[in-house]
Amino acid sequence: MAKIVILGGGYAGMMAATHLEQLGESFTLVNAHEYHYLTTLLHEAAGGRSDVHNYCIPIRDILTKRTSELVVDKVKTINRENRTVTLENGELSYDYLVYAIGWVPEFFGIPGLAEYSLGIRDLESAKEIRQHIEERFKKYKETQDSRDLRIVVGGAGLTGIELLGELMEFLPQLCQQLDIDFSLVDVQCIEAMPSILPQVAPPLRDVAAKTLTDKGAKLRIGIKILKVEPNKVILEGADPVEASTIIWTGGVRANPLLQELGFTCDRRGRAKVTPYLQSVDDERIFIGGDSAWCDDEQGRPLPPTAQVATQMGTTIAKNLHALVHGHKEEMKSFRPSLKGTLASLGREVGVGDMGGIPVRGMVASLAKEATKVKYLWELGGMRLTAEKTQQVVQL
Ligand SMILES: Cc1cc2nc3c(=O)[nH]c(=O)nc-3n(C[C@H](O)[C@H](O)[C@H](O)COP(=O)(O)OP(=O)(O)OC[C@H]3O[C@@H](n4cnc5c(N)ncnc54)[C@H](O)[C@@H]3O)c2cc1C
Known part of the structure; x- marks a missing residue:
């Protein structure tokens, strides 16, 4: 059975995980925390509207089928040749990777x-x-x-x-x-x-x-x-x-890891993907959410939003399922529906x-x-x- 590893339990990663679970796939999900947090509501937590714990959900409450493994750790680097991911506390090998560790602040070089x-x-x-x-x-x-x-x-x-x-x-x-x-x-x-x-x-x-x-x-x-x-x-x-x-x-960009690893990136450090959301540099790596550089039908880059990230996660799960079962021809192009x-x-x-x-x-x-x-x-x-x-x- 193909080893699938998902990096990041945010909007793209969790949506990919829940759909893969529904499709009967087993995978390992690596996330920095044991919970999924609602980034789009973090301003409420910061502004004191409600206790911070009200903005997170334990990942184990979401992935209930227990066919997958959750590793709470931080991704340090990826070796594409050996197909391994180095974590702060260990290493994982993969056949297919979903990269969705989100964004970091953009400081525009302001001292x-x-x-x-x-x-x-x-x-x-x-x-x-x-x-x-x-x-x-x-x-x-x-x-x-x-x-x-x-x-x-x-x-x-x-x-x-x-x-x-x-x-x-x-x-x-x-x-x-x-x-x-x-x-x-x-x-x-x-x-x-x-x-x-x-x-x-x-x-x-x-x-x-x-x-x-x-x-x-x-x-x-x-x-x-x-x-x-x-x-x-x-x-x-x-x-x-x-x-x-x-x-x-004032700004966000993708985690610098993508540029460090030599992926083809835009000025926000997001890695270029094919219409199927695979990296243009490595078809075993799907990239979703704020990490992905994906153009709309007019050739304009899609904005880094949760709306796009969740839709990407769903498409990634379906395409990955098709790919691992040898039905590459069933993969579908990502068509975001912006609401x-x-x-x-x-x-x-x-x-x-x-x-x-x-x-x-x-x-x-x-x-x-x-x-x-x-x-x-x-x-x-x-x-x-x-x-x-x-x-x-x-x-
Ligand atoms: C305050 C705020 C309000 C927003 N409001 C909206 C809105 O109203 N509508 C909208 O569409 N978008 C909104 N956004 C943008 C939206 O939140 C992002 O576009 C979305 O979170 C991107 O999803 P993602 O899956 O790429 O990354 P994230 O959701 O950020 O998930 C990344 C995950 O990876 C984990 N992670 C990070 N680094 C590592 C590592 N090294 N190792 C392991 N795990 C790691 C993180 O802990 C997190 O769980 C808002 C953003 C903010 C900050």
């Missing part, structure tokens, strides 16, 4: 940014943001140092804007708890590009901007971060900002588009909740959805 900023990368880092803000606000009570109440969010894309939406609901509550005057809190979002949320239509960007500024956030658009020092952000053409909390959300982008702006409102129809306010927020339920359903059917909806989705 000090990696060292002196927080980021939403995984559950731990989301928790760290929440704890850090709580600590700084408590510290303010002792020191009255205004920097402890200043938060800089770098980047006004989907992640930055969703995080701001959460913070602008969380911070007034925190101030109330700690008896701090909320008007002293200064939240600044700094973005080098000329607008926020490039993923949505311009009128919706204005709605998002108004929602956030009405709640007290400052959107500083078209301003470049030149350098970050401890508790200080140096800007182009504007005064430096001194803040005890600096959070970077739009939704950005939450806190618990109850959002903006976005659904299949080209602009939505805002509570409709957008409910639509976003519905995408989470749909995802849980795809991942684990009625059992997992029923079990996790109240806990994870908090409808």
